Amino acid sequence: MRTVLLRMAIDTISETSTDYSSSNFFSKKQEISEVMQAELNERLKKDVRVEVVFFQLRSIDLPDEFELAL
Numbered sequence: 001m002r003t004v005l006l007r008m009a010i011d012t013i014s015e016t017s018t019d020y021s022s023s024n025f026f027s028k029k030q031e032i033s034e035v036m037q038a039e040l041n042e043r044l045k046k047d048v049r050v051e052v053v054f055f056q057l058r059s060i061d062l063p064d065e066f067e068l069a070l
Contacts, residue, residue: 008047012040025060033057 016039020032037055044050 005044005048005050008043009040012036012043015039029057 013036016036017032019035020028025032033055036057037052040055041052044052
C-alpha cells in the first residue's frame with residue numbers, strides 16, 4: 001500500500017508542478033505548497049480515503065539550465 005500511495009503522491013505533485021515556472025518556486029513557494037497539498041488530498045481522499053495532514057515542500061529539483069544560471 002505504501003508504494004501505491006507514494007506513486008500517487010509523486011504523480012500528483014509532478015502534475016501540479018507543471019502549472020508553475022521555475023522562478024515561481026522561489027517567489028510563490030508557500031502558495032505552491034498549499035495547492036499541492038490540496039490537490040494531493042483531493043486525489044487521495046477520492047481514490048484511497050486517505051488525508052494528508054502535514055505537507056512541506058522542502059526540496060526543489062530545477063532544470064540544469066536554470067540551476068546553472070543561478
